[in-house]
Amino acid sequence: MSRFSVLHRQLGFIEALSIYRKVKFQNSQGLRLSNLREPFSLRSNPYDYATFEEVLLRREYDIELSFEPKNIIDAGANIGLTALFFANKYPGAVIVSLEPDDDNFKLLSQNISAYKNIVPLKGGLWSKDAFLEIVDEGVGNNAFRVEEVGADHHRAISAYGLPTIMKLQAWEHIDLLKIDIEGSEKNLFENNFADWLPKVRVLIIELHDRMVPGSSKAVFSAINNYDFSVDIRGENFVFVNNDF
Structure with a gap:
């Protein structure tokens, strides 16, 4: 077509x-x-x-929910289009848009500039507060891996654990967590997930085993510790926390 x-x-x-x-x-x-x-x-x-x-x-990301999200994290926000979608669908929500790439973040900041309920945060999502290096796979700004490095690395960028983002926003839980982080989900769900995963009401995630083998195994292994139901929407898995 x-x-x-x-x-x-x-x-x-x-x-x-x-x-x-x-x-x-x-x-x-x-x-x-x-x-x-x-x-x-x-x-x-x-x-x-x-x-x-x-x-x-x-x-x-047009998922039918039984509630109106008030706090949203868009991890792997790219140029901000998902944040724009959420901001218009849920105008009462605060949306934190997390993006590590310089060029992506520049256009993201431009695209969301008229939306006071979108908070741009330059950096990556990781299992803890750390520093990362972007590893260019030669496929543009939409698909790159990151690796953990020391703070003194010449290309170090900030990375945030989800508890830190929640603390910055004074959130006790996350209504909607969207994750599209090109394989970094393996690190995120293998380490320290008990600190934040039970506090997530709805998780929308794209898995990237082709980039980082074992990513989906890590996600499902962590999810299985809690009472989540699962659905599929396009390329995304949608997990709903039944304990909320």
Whole structure:
């Protein structure tokens, strides 16, 4: 199916044509969708458009919940499109958007600038507060691994454990935790998960065994310590904590 056909099917003719023309002529600044109150921008690369299609066209994070989330963490926020989706769907929520890559974070900050309920946090998500190095796999800003390094490493970036983020926001629990962190979920779910996992009401996570073997095993092993139900939405697993 052509790009315009996908846009047309999801958006309608006029809105689809407007976005299609801008993207085709590499002018993906100030894009508008009727269900977002502010414009957003993409870079002229296939990775940003793929994220746009996943998040805002196919709406893979449009999960039916039995409650209205008040606090959300978007880990692996990329250029901010998931945060924009959540901010418009749940306008009463505070959303922490965590992204380690410099270029991604720059556009994320631009895209969310009109939303006072989105808190940008530059860094990675890890099992503890630490420092990481981005390892470029040669596939653009949408897919890179990180490795733990010392604080004095010349390319060290900050990493945060979930208890630290919760403490910074004075949250006792997390209503909605979205994780897309390119294999770092293996470290996150192998270590210290008891400090935060039972405090998560809904977890939406994409697994990356192709990048870090054993990622899914680590996630399911940790989850099995608690009473979560599971569903699948697109590329994501959705876990709902039945103890809430």
